[in-house]
Amino acid sequence: MPSIHLDNLVKRYGEVEVLHGIELEMADNEFTVLVGPSGCGKSTTLRMIAGLETVSDREIWVGGEPVSHLEPKERDLAMVFQDYALYPHMNVAQNISFALRLQRRPKPEIDQKVREVADMVGLTEFLHRKPGALSGGQRQRVAMARALAKDSGIFLFDEPLSNLDAKLRGQMRAELALMSQRVEKNMIYVTHDQIEAMTLADRIVVMHGGYIQQQGSPEDLFKRPVNKFVAGFLGSPPMNFLDGEIEERDGRAFVVGDGFALALEGEAAASAKGHSDRQVTLGIRPSDLRHDADAPPEAALSLDVMVSEYIGSQSVLLCECGGAKVMVEMNSENRVGLGQTLNFAVSGRGIHLFDRKSEAAIH
Amino acid sequence: MADAALTTSSSSTARQAQRNRALSLNRLTPYMFMAPAVFIMAIALLYPLGYMVWGSFRDWDPSQTIGEAEFVGLKNYITLWGDPNFRESLWVTLKFAFFVVTFEMVIGVGLALLLDRNIRGMSALRTMFILPMMIAPVVVGLMWRYMYHPTVGTFNRTLDGLGLPTVDWLGQHALMSVIIADIWQWTPFIFILALAALQSLPRSALEAARIDGATAWQQIWYIKLPLMLPVLIVTGLLRLIDAFKVLEVILVMTEGGPGLSTEILALRISRTATEFRELGVAAAMSNYLLLLLLALTMGMFAFTRWQEARAARVRMAAEEDS
Structure with missing residues (x-):
C-alpha cells in the first residue's frame, strides 16, 4: 500500500488562501485522522488527496509519484462520504459493484466480491434493497462496503459517522476500528469529533485555521500538546x-x-x-x-x-x-x-x- | 342533590347541541371558501365544454343558433373516422408531435448536460438560451416565414452565397421546416427543466462515481440520466400535450399547406369551423383531440402517483427496519 506525502500543499479559492502549506507524511497501513473544528481545512485536504479539489500550489506524492494532475479514478483510492453518497436508483448489490462493473470485471468475480464485502459489513440480506429503503446505519454500511469492494490502496473517510445518532455512532466506531485492523490499507479519516480521533487513530493530525497544529500518536498529543489550541481541543471534558x-x-x-x-x-x-x-x-x-x-x-x-x-x-x-x-x-x-x-x-x-x-x- | 345533577345534565345537553352546530359549521367552512372558485370554474370551463359536446351531436351551421341545428347523434364522429382529410391531419399531428418532442428532448437535455458547469458568463448564456420561449408565437411564425422565404429568406440567401443549391423550405419540405421552427422555440423549455433537475442531483453521488472510475459519459449514462428520468418523463409529456395543440406558428408560416402537408389538427378544426362552416364537425374533432390529450394527462398523473406510491412504500420499509 502506497505511502502518501503532502508537500506543503496550498489551496486558494480566488484570493482567499484556505490551506497555508500542509506538510504531511502518511506511511504504509497507517490510520491517520485529520481532526479540527469546522472550517479548519481538513475536508479540503482530504478532497485534494481524492482529486475532487484541485491543488493550488505544490504537490501530492503517492508512492513516490506526483498525482495532483490525475483524475480521481486514476488515483487508486476509495472514499466514504459524510452523506454516504449512494446511488439512489441502484440496489445495494449494484451500489457495491458499480466500480467493478465499470472496470468490466467478469461477472462471477463481481458476484463473489459483492458477497464477500456484504458479509463483512453484515448486509447480505439487504442486497436487493434500494438505499431509500435502508436505515441510516445500513446506508453507512453500504458506503463502507462499496469502498471495500474496490480494493484500493488508499481509503478516505470524510466524517463518515457524523450523520448517525450517538448510540449507532459508538457502535460503528468500534466496527471501524475492527475493520481497520483486518484490512491493510492506508486510511485517512476526517472528523471534527475528538473522541473518534482518539479512539481510531494511529496518528492524529490536529488542524486549525488552515495550518497543521500538531501531529503524533493520540497519547503524545494528549500528554504533550504543543499549544493551547491542541490542549483544549483534545480531551473531554476539556482542559x-x-x-x-x-x-x-x-x-x-x-x-x-x-x-x-x-x-x-x-x-x-x-x-x-x-x-x-x-x-x-x-x-x-x-x-x-x-x-x-x-x-x-x-x-x-x-x-x-x-x-x-x-x-x-x-x-x-x-x-x-x-x-x-x-x-x-x-x-x-x-x-x-x-x-x-x-x-x-x-x-x-x-x-x-x-x-x-x-x-x-x-x- | 338530584336537582343539582339534573340541571347540570340538561345544561350539558344544551352545550352539546351548541357544539354540534359549531362543528357542522366548521366542517362546511372549506366548501364555503371553495364555492367562488367552483362557481367561476363552472361558468368558464364546464359550460363551454358542455356546449361543445352538445354541439358535436348536431349538424350545425354558424348562421343557426344551437337550438335550430338538427340533432344527428354520433354522425359527426362517424363521418370523421371515414374522412381521409381528417386522418391525414391526425397523421400529420402525430408526426409533428413525435419529431418535435424527440428532438427537443435530445437537444434540450444535451444542452443542459453541457451547460451544467460554472464558467464565467454562463448565467448570461443560459438567459440567452431561453429567449425563444418568451417570444409570442405569431412573431415566431412571421420571423421564420421570412427566414424561409425562397428568394429573399436568410437561409436561401446564405446557401446561395456559399454556392450551394437552395432549398424549397416551405414548399417541398414544409413539415420539416415547421418542425425546425418549433424545436427552435421550445427546446429551451426542456433545457431549463433539465438543468434544474441536473442541479438538484446529489453532488456527492456524482463525486463517488468519479472516484469509482466513471468517465464523463458513464456518469451521464449511469448516474445523471437515471436520476433525472422522473423529471424528464413529466417534461416530455407536458411538451407532447402542448405539441398537439400548436396552431399560431403553423398558421402564420404555412396555413397548413402546401396541400395538407402541415395541416395539424388544431388548424383543421379552425378551418372546419370558419371555412367549411361545419360547427358540429369541428366540435367533434375538438372532442377527439380532447380525448387524446386527456389520455396523455391521465398517463402523466398516473406516472407521478405511481412514483409517489413507490417512494412511500420504500420509506415504510425503511421505517419498519430501523
Whole structure:
C-alpha cells in the first residue's frame, strides 16, 4: 500500500488562501485522522488527496509519484462520504459493484466480491434493497462496503459517522476500528469529533485555521500538546485554563494567579525559569485534579463548587477559582454540596504551561 | 342533590347541541371558501365544454343558433373516422408531435448536460438560451416565414452565397421546416427543466462515481440520466400535450399547406369551423383531440402517483427496519 506525502500543499479559492502549506507524511497501513473544528481545512485536504479539489500550489506524492494532475479514478483510492453518497436508483448489490462493473470485471468475480464485502459489513440480506429503503446505519454500511469492494490502496473517510445518532455512532466506531485492523490499507479519516480521533487513530493530525497544529500518536498529543489550541481541543471534558505569572520564591518556581500559587517541579520548573515572559496560561485537565483535603497549598487548588453534573459513576463539577471556571472529574460516591469549598491536589505531571501571547507550550 | 345533577345534565345537553352546530359549521367552512372558485370554474370551463359536446351531436351551421341545428347523434364522429382529410391531419399531428418532442428532448437535455458547469458568463448564456420561449408565437411564425422565404429568406440567401443549391423550405419540405421552427422555440423549455433537475442531483453521488472510475459519459449514462428520468418523463409529456395543440406558428408560416402537408389538427378544426362552416364537425374533432390529450394527462398523473406510491412504500420499509 502506497505511502502518501503532502508537500506543503496550498489551496486558494480566488484570493482567499484556505490551506497555508500542509506538510504531511502518511506511511504504509497507517490510520491517520485529520481532526479540527469546522472550517479548519481538513475536508479540503482530504478532497485534494481524492482529486475532487484541485491543488493550488505544490504537490501530492503517492508512492513516490506526483498525482495532483490525475483524475480521481486514476488515483487508486476509495472514499466514504459524510452523506454516504449512494446511488439512489441502484440496489445495494449494484451500489457495491458499480466500480467493478465499470472496470468490466467478469461477472462471477463481481458476484463473489459483492458477497464477500456484504458479509463483512453484515448486509447480505439487504442486497436487493434500494438505499431509500435502508436505515441510516445500513446506508453507512453500504458506503463502507462499496469502498471495500474496490480494493484500493488508499481509503478516505470524510466524517463518515457524523450523520448517525450517538448510540449507532459508538457502535460503528468500534466496527471501524475492527475493520481497520483486518484490512491493510492506508486510511485517512476526517472528523471534527475528538473522541473518534482518539479512539481510531494511529496518528492524529490536529488542524486549525488552515495550518497543521500538531501531529503524533493520540497519547503524545494528549500528554504533550504543543499549544493551547491542541490542549483544549483534545480531551473531554476539556482542559481548564487559568491565567497566571511565573514567580521565584526561595529559589523555587511558582505559577501564581488569582486564588492559587502552585509550585513547579523538575523540568517544568526549569523551563519556566528559562522562559523570558512571565505571563503564562496554566492548563490542567479535569482528570488531573484529585480531591484531597490535606494537600499542601503549593500543590493544590481550592475550588468553590457551583454545579455538579451527575453522569453515572463519575460526576463533573463546575467550580470557580478566583474569577475563572474550572471543571473537575470526581467519583460520584463522594457527595458534594453546592457552594462547598474543596481542596484538589494537582499532580506535578498534570501542569501544562503556555505562553499567554503566542499560546505555545513552554517545555 | 338530584336537582343539582339534573340541571347540570340538561345544561350539558344544551352545550352539546351548541357544539354540534359549531362543528357542522366548521366542517362546511372549506366548501364555503371553495364555492367562488367552483362557481367561476363552472361558468368558464364546464359550460363551454358542455356546449361543445352538445354541439358535436348536431349538424350545425354558424348562421343557426344551437337550438335550430338538427340533432344527428354520433354522425359527426362517424363521418370523421371515414374522412381521409381528417386522418391525414391526425397523421400529420402525430408526426409533428413525435419529431418535435424527440428532438427537443435530445437537444434540450444535451444542452443542459453541457451547460451544467460554472464558467464565467454562463448565467448570461443560459438567459440567452431561453429567449425563444418568451417570444409570442405569431412573431415566431412571421420571423421564420421570412427566414424561409425562397428568394429573399436568410437561409436561401446564405446557401446561395456559399454556392450551394437552395432549398424549397416551405414548399417541398414544409413539415420539416415547421418542425425546425418549433424545436427552435421550445427546446429551451426542456433545457431549463433539465438543468434544474441536473442541479438538484446529489453532488456527492456524482463525486463517488468519479472516484469509482466513471468517465464523463458513464456518469451521464449511469448516474445523471437515471436520476433525472422522473423529471424528464413529466417534461416530455407536458411538451407532447402542448405539441398537439400548436396552431399560431403553423398558421402564420404555412396555413397548413402546401396541400395538407402541415395541416395539424388544431388548424383543421379552425378551418372546419370558419371555412367549411361545419360547427358540429369541428366540435367533434375538438372532442377527439380532447380525448387524446386527456389520455396523455391521465398517463402523466398516473406516472407521478405511481412514483409517489413507490417512494412511500420504500420509506415504510425503511421505517419498519430501523
